[in-house]
Amino acid sequence: VTQPGVAGSLAGVLPSAAALLSVPGCTDVLGLTDRVDAVGVRGVVVLLVDGLGWQLLCEHAASAPLLSGLAEGTAPIAVGFPSTTATSLASLGTGTLSGQHGIVGYTFALPGHDGLLNALRWDAAVDPLDVQPLPTVLEAASADGVRVSHVGPRAFEGSGLTRAALRGACYPGAETLGEVVAATAASLSGPGRALTYVYTGDLDNVGHVKGCGSLGWRAQLEHVDLLARHLRAELPPDGVLLVTADHGMVDVDTANRVDFDLEPELQRGVLMLGGEPRARHVYAQAGAAGEVLAVWQGRLGGGFDVLARQDAVDAGWFGPLVSEEVLPRIGDVLAVPRGAAALVASRSHPREARLVGYHGSRTEEEVLVPLLVTAAGRGRR
Ligand SMILES: [Zn+2]
Numbered sequence: 001v002t003q004p005g006v007a008g009s010l011a012g013v014l015p016s017a018a019a020l021l022s023v024p025g026c027t028d029v030l031g032l033t034d035r036v037d038a039v040g041v042r043g044v045v046v047l048l049v050d051g052l053g054w055q056l057l058c059e060h061a062a063s064a065p066l067l068s069g070l071a072e073g074t075a076p077i078a079v080g081f082p083s084t085t086a087t088s089l090a091s092l093g094t095g096t097l098s099g100q101h102g103i104v105g106y107t108f109a110l111p112g113h114d115g116l117l118n119a120l121r122w123d124a125a126v127d128p129l130d131v132q133p134l135p136t137v138l139e140a141a142s143a144d145g146v147r148v149s150h151v152g153p154r155a156f157e158g159s160g161l162t163r164a165a166l167r168g169a170c171y172p173g174a175e176t177l178g179e180v181v182a183a184t185a186a187s188l189s190g191p192g193r194a195l196t197y198v199y200t201g202d203l204d205n206v207g208h209v210k211g212c213g214s215l216g217w218r219a220q221l222e223h224v225d226l227l228a229r230h231l232r233a234e235l236p237p238d239g240v241l242l243v244t245a246d247h248g249m250v251d252v253d254t255a256n257r258v259d260f261d262l263e264p265e266l267q268r269g270v271l272m273l274g275g276e277p278r279a280r281h282v283y284a285q286a287g288a289a290g291e292v293l294a295v296w297q298g299r300l301g302g303g304f305d306v307l308a309r310q311d312a313v314d315a316g317w318f319g320p321l322v323s324e325e326v327l328p329r330i331g332d333v334l335a336v337p338r339g340a341a342a343l344v345a346s347r348s349h350p351r352e353a354r355l356v357g358y359h360g361s362r363t364e365e366e367v368l369v370p371l372l373v374t375a376a377g378r379g380r381r
Helices: 012-020 054-061 065-071 085-094 137-143 159-168 177-189 202-210 215-233 289-301 307-312
Strands: 042-050 107-109 116-118 147-151 194-200 237-243 257-259 271-275 279-284 304-308 331-336 340-345 372-375
Touching: 012 054, 012 137, 012 147, 012 194, 012 237, 042 177, 054 065, 085 107, 085 159, 107 159, 107 279, 107 289, 137 147, 137 194, 147 177, 177 194, 177 215, 194 215, 202 215, 215 271, 237 271, 279 289, 289 304, 289 331, 304 307, 307 331, 331 340
Parallel strands: 042 194, 042 237, 147 194, 257 340
Antiparallel strands: 107 116, 107 271, 237 372, 271 279, 279 331, 304 331
């Protein structure tokens, strides 16, 4: 995405962070050196807040005084398509967009694999290195002697997605705010350079269930702000904290949901429905792609962008480059709402169909995320 007021891509965050630590082959494409006194940085913490869209942060500044203060006077960055966690974490980890790293959605087809691969749950029969063979920035930093840590929930240690997107780090598991702060502080102590990636997912969870901007969501945002405050306080004197996110979120009224499972017309010729309610990969039966495209355009026309695979690729949805291996993972047809709508499947995915907040599409609410930068010694008192 290139538009005025956007300062770069999520894919630039880890290469820029590693460049602050002088890791060879990594470039400060986001200009972090201009935003921090970057001489002799030895510790960088990258906090990824799942679901913290730029616009949500701006609208709820009162619930996040530290983060909104850091956001003031800065421009957001953009995530790739789809605006979903698995895809964005792979963009973060590899420094590329989905056309290259190949994690093209929450669920997607994988040639040679039966059914859809769920990128969050994964499948023991699928080797993460086959799905995503590009080296990660964490591996590059580790190879250069940087102490690289990934602080996140224990359940994600060694998961398919962690290995595909963010391999190359040691993994101190941490669930609570206190554990995350302690694990991050420990990761930064000791000689030499340190790069610590911290993931927190509860804001996204609350947003899905209660709605973004809801009472529960705002309470969770206060918690995130407190976490950032602690992480900054634990930085060494030559340390830098970056805060960013994998996507934003929008709430979708029940009236604005199209239910695939209740519309036989939409099902005709469809082999598999992939992606998620705001970013659908539609895989057609052999020879049916044209018919599916026409029917879906007719039914969803006004509120959705409905494109054939090649048209979405040519429009750059998956980045400037889509590799041979990645192309067949993309749906024959893509259906993406332009406004606050969703395409649910109430029988096959009843829980997902009843959520309040969703993401995945290409709206500014979902695509724009903060990139906040702060250094040690500010805000210790
Ligand atoms: Zn989510």
